[in-house]
Amino acid sequence: xxxxxxxxxxxxxxxxRKPTAMKEIxxxxxxxxxxxxxxxxxxxxxxxxxxxxxxxIASPWGDDPVAAxxxxxxxxxxxxxxxxxxxxxxxxxKKAMQYTNGAGHVETQKAVSELAHAYHHPPxxxxxxxxxxxxxVTKCFRLFGNPGDHxxxxxxxxxxxxxxxxxxxxxxxxxxMDDGGMLPEQLEKIMVNWDATRGPRPHVxxxxxxxxxxxxxxxxxxxxxxxxxLAQRFDLIIIEDDPYYFLQFPSNSAADTTFTPSFLSMDxxxxxxxxxxxxxxxxxxxxxxxxxxxxxxxxQLVALTDASSQHPHAFGQMFLSELLGPEGWQLPGFDKWxxxxxxxxxxxxxxFLDLFAKExxxxxxxEAIAPEAGMxxxxxxxxxxxxxxxxxxxxxxEVKVPRTNCKxxxxxxxxxxxxxxxxxxxxxxxxxxxxxxxxxxxxxxEDRLNYFRLTYCGTEEIMTTGLxxxxxxxxxxFAD
Amino acid sequence: xxxxxxxxxxxxxxxxRKPTAMKEIxxxxxxxxxxxxxxxxxxxxxxxxxxxxxxxIASPWGDDPVAAxxxxxxxxxxxxxxxxxxxxxxxxxKKAMQYTNGAGHVETQKAVSELAHAYHHPPxxxxxxxxxxxxxVTKCFRLFGNPGDHxxxxxxxxxxxxxxxxxxxxxxxxxxMDDGGMLPEQLEKIMVNWDATRGPRPHVxxxxxxxxxxxxxxxxxxxxxxxxxLAQRFDLIIIEDDPYYFLQFPSNSAADTTFTPSFLSMDxxxxxxxxxxxxxxxxxxxxxxxxxxxxxxxxQLVALTDASSQHPHAFGQMFLSELLGPEGWQLPGFDKWxxxxxxxxxxxxxxFLDLFAKExxxxxxxEAIAPEAGMxxxxxxxxxxxxxxxxxxxxxxEVKVPRTNCKxxxxxxxxxxxxxxxxxxxxxxxxxxxxxxxxxxxxxxEDRLNYFRLTYCGTEEIMTTGLxxxxxxxxxxFAD
Numbered sequence: 001x002x003x004x005x006x007x008x009x010x011x012x013x014x015x016x017r018k019p020t021a022m023k024e025i026x027x028x029x030x031x032x033x034x035x036x037x038x039x040x041x042x043x044x045x046x047x048x049x050x051x052x053x054x055x056x057i058a059s060p061w062g063d064d065p066v067a068a069x070x071x072x073x074x075x076x077x078x079x080x081x082x083x084x085x086x087x088x089x090x091x092x093x094k095k096a097m098q099y100t101n102g103a104g105h106v107e108t109q110k111a112v113s114e115l116a117h118a119y120h121h122p123p124x125x126x127x128x129x130x131x132x133x134x135x136x137v138t139k140c141f142r143l144f145g146n147p148g149d150h151x152x153x154x155x156x157x158x159x160x161x162x163x164x165x166x167x168x169x170x171x172x173x174x175x176x177m178d179d180g181g182m183l184p185e186q187l188e189k190i191m192v193n194w195d196a197t198r199g200p201r202p203h204v205x206x207x208x209x210x211x212x213x214x215x216x217x218x219x220x221x222x223x224x225x226x227x228x229x230l231a232q233r234f235d236l237i238i239i240e241d242d243p244y245y246f247l248q249f250p251s252n253s254a255a256d257t258t259f260t261p262s263f264l265s266m267d268x269x270x271x272x273x274x275x276x277x278x279x280x281x282x283x284x285x286x287x288x289x290x291x292x293x294x295x296x297x298x299x300q301l302v303a304l305t306d307a308s309s310q311h312p313h314a315f316g317q318m319f320l321s322e323l324l325g326p327e328g329w330q331l332p333g334f335d336k337w338x339x340x341x342x343x344x345x346x347x348x349x350x351x352f353l354d355l356f357a358k359e360x361x362x363x364x365x366x367e368a369i370a371p372e373a374g375m376x377x378x379x380x381x382x383x384x385x386x387x388x389x390x391x392x393x394x395x396x397x398e399v400k401v402p403r404t405n406c407k408x409x410x411x412x413x414x415x416x417x418x419x420x421x422x423x424x425x426x427x428x429x430x431x432x433x434x435x436x437x438x439x440x441x442x443x444x445x446e447d448r449l450n451y452f453r454l455t456y457c458g459t460e461e462i463m464t465t466g467l468x469x470x471x472x473x474x475x476x477x478f479a480d
Numbered sequence: 481x482x483x484x485x486x487x488x489x490x491x492x493x494x495x496x497r498k499p500t501a502m503k504e505i506x507x508x509x510x511x512x513x514x515x516x517x518x519x520x521x522x523x524x525x526x527x528x529x530x531x532x533x534x535x536x537i538a539s540p541w542g543d544d545p546v547a548a549x550x551x552x553x554x555x556x557x558x559x560x561x562x563x564x565x566x567x568x569x570x571x572x573x574k575k576a577m578q579y580t581n582g583a584g585h586v587e588t589q590k591a592v593s594e595l596a597h598a599y600h601h602p603p604x605x606x607x608x609x610x611x612x613x614x615x616x617v618t619k620c621f622r623l624f625g626n627p628g629d630h631x632x633x634x635x636x637x638x639x640x641x642x643x644x645x646x647x648x649x650x651x652x653x654x655x656x657m658d659d660g661g662m663l664p665e666q667l668e669k670i671m672v673n674w675d676a677t678r679g680p681r682p683h684v685x686x687x688x689x690x691x692x693x694x695x696x697x698x699x700x701x702x703x704x705x706x707x708x709x710l711a712q713r714f715d716l717i718i719i720e721d722d723p724y725y726f727l728q729f730p731s732n733s734a735a736d737t738t739f740t741p742s743f744l745s746m747d748x749x750x751x752x753x754x755x756x757x758x759x760x761x762x763x764x765x766x767x768x769x770x771x772x773x774x775x776x777x778x779x780q781l782v783a784l785t786d787a788s789s790q791h792p793h794a795f796g797q798m799f800l801s802e803l804l805g806p807e808g809w810q811l812p813g814f815d816k817w818x819x820x821x822x823x824x825x826x827x828x829x830x831x832f833l834d835l836f837a838k839e840x841x842x843x844x845x846x847e848a849i850a851p852e853a854g855m856x857x858x859x860x861x862x863x864x865x866x867x868x869x870x871x872x873x874x875x876x877x878e879v880k881v882p883r884t885n886c887k888x889x890x891x892x893x894x895x896x897x898x899x900x901x902x903x904x905x906x907x908x909x910x911x912x913x914x915x916x917x918x919x920x921x922x923x924x925x926e927d928r929l930n931y932f933r934l935t936y937c938g939t940e941e942i943m944t945t946g947l948x949x950x951x952x953x954x955x956x957x958f959a960d
Contacts, residue, residue: 016647020640021909029903037903038934038946041693041855046550047824048763049538049817051558058529070526078531097765131611134790160500164787167496213521283528285577285794307644308788310614314765315795337529344527375521423509423517429501454518466518 004269007296009203009237011146017303045094053093053318054082060333064255066340067347081322090321096314102305103298104129108317111324112290116276118331119245120265125274126298128291128305129312132284133243134161136275136291137206139308140239141165143300150202152190152236154182155445156430157206158213161241173202174432174445179369179378181217182207184226191234198438204237210260211244211374214430214453218248218372221261228266236271238263243277244374246338249346255339270294278320280375281338288316345375345456352377352456352463359471365478366470368454375455383409383450386478402446410449416477422469427451484749489683489717490780491626497783525574533573533798534562540813544735546820547827561802570801576794582785583778584609588797591804592770596756598811599725600745605754606778608771608785609792612764613723614641616755616771617686619788620719621645623780630682632670632716634662635925636910637686638693641721653682654912654925659849659858661697662687664706671714678918684717690740691724691854694910694933698728698852701741708746716751718743723757724854726818729826735819750774758800760855761818768796825855825936832857832936832943839951845958846950848934855935863889863930866958882926890929896957902949907931 029035058069059077068076083089083096091107103109113127130136138161145151147169153162155174162172176186187205194201205227209219219227231238240263250257264274270293277289291301305311322328329337349371356368356377365385369378383389383406390405407428414426427449454470456463509515538549539557548556563569563576571587583589593607610616618641625631627649633642635654642652656666667685674681685707689699699707711718720743730737744754750773757769771781785791802808809817829851836848836857845865849858863869863886870885887908894906907929934950936943 013647018643020643022640022905025903025905025909028898032898032901035898035901035903036942036946036949038932038938038942038950039903039905040937041933041935042764042937043760043855044550044937044939045763047546047821049540049549050535050763051538052534052536054532054534054536055530056532056534058531060529066527069529070524097763099759099764131789131793134786135788138788160502160786163498163500167493167787279579280523283525283530283577283794284522284579285791285797287790287793306614306640307647308615308618309611310767311765313611313767313793313796314763315799316793317765319795341527375523418508418512418515421512421515423505423515423519425502425505425519429505452518453521455521457520457522457524458518459524462516462518466516469516470518 004271006237006269006271006294009144010300011142011144014143014300014304017300017307019303020306042099045098048094048097050085050093050097052082052084053315054080055319055322056080057323057328058337060329060337060340064340064343065337066344070344079328081325081328083318083322089318090325091318093318096318100311102302102311104312105317105321108312108321111321115324115331115334116290116292119259120262120274120292122264122274122292123268124270124294125264125267125292126295128293128298128301129317130275130289130291131309131312132279132287132289133241133275133277135309136289137161137239137241138164139301139304140273140275140291141168141170142304143297144204144237145170148199149204150199152187152202152205153432154207154212154215155432156215156427156451157208157432159430162206162432171199171435172432174434176443177215177217179217180223181209181212181215181219182223182227184223184230187227187230191230195438198435201234203235204239205231206239206241208241208244209263210242211247211371211376213244213374214376214425214427215378216369216371216374216376217378218260224261224263225266228263231271232269238272240264240272240274242274243280245276246281247342247345247375248373249342249349250339253343255336255343257339257342264292273297281341286316286319288312288320348456349377351460352454352467355463355467359467360474363471363474363478365474375457377454377456379452379454381410381413381450381452381474387480402444404447407446407449413473413477417470417473420469420473420476422466422473424470425453427453484751486717486749486751486774487776489624491622491624494623494780494784497780497787499783500786522579525578528574528577530565530573530577532562532564533795534560535799535802536560537803537808538817540809540817540820544820544823545817546824550824559808561799561805561808563798563802569798570805571798573798576798580791582782582791584792585797585801588792588801591801595804595811595814596770596772599739600742600754600772602744602754602772603748604750604774605744605747605772606775608773608778608781609797610755610769610771611789611792612759612767612769613721613755613757615789616769617641617719617721618644619781619784620753620755620771621648621650622784623777624684624717625650628679629684630679632667632682632685633912634687634692634695635912636695636907636931637688637912639910642686642912651679651915652912654914656923657695657697659697660703661689661692661695661699662703662707664703664710667707667710671710675918678915681714683715684719685711686719686721688721688724689743690722691727691851691856693724693854694856694905694907695858696849696851696854696856697858698740704741704743705746708743711751712749718752720744720752720754722754723760725756726761727822727825727855728853729822729829730819733823735816735823737819737822744772753777761821766796766799768792768800828936829857831940832934832947835943835947839947840954843951843954843958845954855937857934857936859932859934861890861893861930861932861954867960882924884927887926887929893953893957897950897953900949900953900956902946902953904950905933907933
C-alpha cells in the first residue's frame, strides 16, 4: 500500500459501493476443501457451443514487420494463435467463457501486467483490465467525481470524454498549453489562486501526455516531473490517458525509439491512475485495455466494473493471452511490432509534413507543429493576416468575452474547406469550457481557436489531395 | 414513435447528455459526396495485425444437438465460421475492428434485431447492442434513476444488480411474490397506497419474468397482462431482464417449447425496456447482449454508451454476425439450439427433482418448488417445524421488526450445511430491503427467509452428493 492515504479522493458513490453479498458466500464456502456446491448459477461449460477460437495474425519478426504487413498484406508471413475448449492454451475456451469478477481472468491480467511492468516499472501498482480508454477514463470519473467537483484538463483535449463527465456534475478547469503541451506554471497558477467561492479546489488532473489529442504534443520529462511535483504539493490525482504511448517516433529510420518516462513510472505516492489501450496497437475494435493504479483504486475499479459492465469479454482475453503467450508474439514480439508502428507513423508524418511544406506553408498562412508521437498535426492558421481580422472587439466593460473575431473567421475557413471538398477538425471541437466568470480576460480561448487538427492516418492519396485542397482553401479565404 | 411521450422518465443525467461535438462535424462532412478527410484519427485498417478470426462451433442440426454436444464433445459434428480481413464475411475484420458508435455495427444490429423480432414481434422497437445484462440493466438505472427515486423489484431478486443502483441514490421497493412470481395485487397496493412523504412514487419496475433468479418462478401470461395494465395505469417503465427466456422447458421430452409472451410483445406504449443475453445460450464470456426499447430510449442508451463503455467489442460482433449469418446457424439453427438447451435443462431439473424427492422431501423438512425455466429450484425449508422456532418475538411496540426467529435459524442451517460440506445460496442474499419504517408489520421479509436457492447446473455427481448432504444436514439441524 502507498505511504500516503488517498482514499479521500473517492467519490460519494464509490464509498457507498459494497462488494456483492454473494462474494461473502464464496468466501465462507472456501473455508473447507472439497465443498460441494448447489449454489452457483453458471451454465455448465460442456454446453458452450464453441470448440476453438483461432486468430491468424501478422508475424512481428521481420526487419520492418509493419511495413511488410501493410504493403504485402495477405502474402506476408503470418502466425496462428488459438484457444481450444480444453487447452493446452493459456486460457482454454471452457475457462475463458465462464463468469469471472470485474478484474477478468488472472491469465490475462498476468500477461498485461508483465507488459505494463516492462515499459513503466511502476513502483507498487496493479492492473485492472478495461474495455478500452473510453470505459476506463469514464470509470475513473465515477470513482473520483462528486457533483460540483472541479477537474483539470489540457485546454484542448479529447472532448468526447470531457463531455461525458459533465452530466455527472463535474466542472472542467482548462490548463493553458503551448506547443509542448500543458504548462506546469499555468497549472500552479490555477491551484495557488483558486477562489474558494467557486467550490472545492480541483483534485483530479486528466491529461494525455503523448501525441496529445488534438494538439499532437508530447510532454517533456521535465514538464512531467514539474507536473508530478505540483500534484504532490496540491494533492492531485493524475489520470494519465496514454493511448498513443506506443506510437512514439524513433529518432531516425531505425526502430530506436526511446519511450518517454510516463507519470506512472515516477509515481511514488500512487496518485497516478494510468490508462492504456490496444486500440492503436492492435485495432480499435479490440475494446480491451488496462488501468495501472494503486491496489486501493484497483479494488474500487473492480467493484464498479462488477456493478456495471461486468468482466471483460472472453474473446479479447483469449486473444491477448495467446498473443502475449508462448505461441504468440510474447513481449519481444510485441515490442518489435510497436517499434515498427512508431516507424510507420513517423514515415506517414514525414510524408505529411513534406507535403505541408510545399502545399500549405508556402502560402504563408499556416504552419504545422511537428509531433513526436501519435496521429495528429496541430496546424496553426495565421488568422491575424486575414483582412477582416479584428482585435479588441469587446468593450472594456466586457473583459471576459473574446477580444477578437478569431472564432468567427475560423468557422468561415472551416466552411470554405468544406466547400472545396475537405473535412478538417476545428479547434473549437476540442476546447474545454471553463466557468465563464472565471475565465482569464487577457487570454480568452476563443481568441486562440486558430488551429485545425489534421491527421496522417489516411492514404498518401488522401494526404496529397487533402493538403493541396487546404492550400487552395486558405488562399481563397484570405484573399476575401 | 410512441403515441405516449415517456421522456419525463429520463434522469437528470440523461437529459444533460449531449451528442459529441464531433458528430456534428461528420454530419456537415456528409453534405457533399467525395469529401476528402484529414479529420478522422483512426488507425489505418491496413495496420491491424489480424488476418482472420475463426470459430469452430457446435452443429445445431441433429435430433438433440445439445445432448450430442455435451456427451460426445469434440467428436460431434462441428461447423466453422470465420471473418477474414477483406471478406467475404458478414463483417470483415477490417470493418469490424474500426471505431463505431455505441450502437455497434449495423450488420450485427441487423442480425440481432431479426432474432429479437422472430421471438417477440415488438410493435415498434429498436435494438441496442450491450455488453451483457449487467451492463444493460445498470445503464437503464442511469437512464431512468435520479437520486431519491424509488424503483420496484421482485422482493427476492438478483441482488448484485439491485445493489449496483444504491450508490446512485436509488431506493428499492420490494413487491411481494408467491410461487408464481410477483403478485400484481401487491404491486397495485403499493402504488395506490403510496405515501407521498416517502418521496416520488416509483416510476420504474425491474423484474426477471422467466426462471427468475433466485426463485425460479415464471410469470404467467395473465400476471404479465395485469402487471402491464398496472404499468399503464401508474405510468411505470418496465425493465424486463430476461436472461433465462431461451431456457424455458418443453412440456414433454420433445423440443415443443411454447415461449411465454414477453412484456415486450404486449408493449403498445413503448414503456418496456427489454434486456436479453447470450450468456446462457452461448456462454457468459460472450459479453454481448441487447436491449429492445423505443427509439427514444435507444438514442439515450447509445449516447450513454458513447460516453462510457463505447461500442461493443469487434470479436463478439464478428462471432454473432457469422453465427446468425449464411455460413452459421442462422435463425432456424439458433432456434434448434435453444430448444435443445431447454430440453437439456429440463432433463437436469427432472433429475434434480427426482433426487430431491428421495433425499430431501422424505425428511418432511423441505419442499422444492418446480420451475418451468432457467437454472434454479427455490427450496422452501419448513422452518416452523424446528424445535427452537419462535413466533411473536417482537413486542407490540415494535411492529416493524421480524416476528419470528426465522432469519437466525436459517443462518444456523446454512452453517450446518457448510459443516457438512455443502454450499447453498441463502434467501437472505437475494432479499430487497425496503425503507424500514415503511415495511409491512404483518409481513416482514425476515420472517420469510426460509428458502435456499439450489441449482441443477452442476454434474449429476454434484447433484447426488449435494442433495444427500442437504437431507443429512436438515435431519441433523432439526433434531437439535
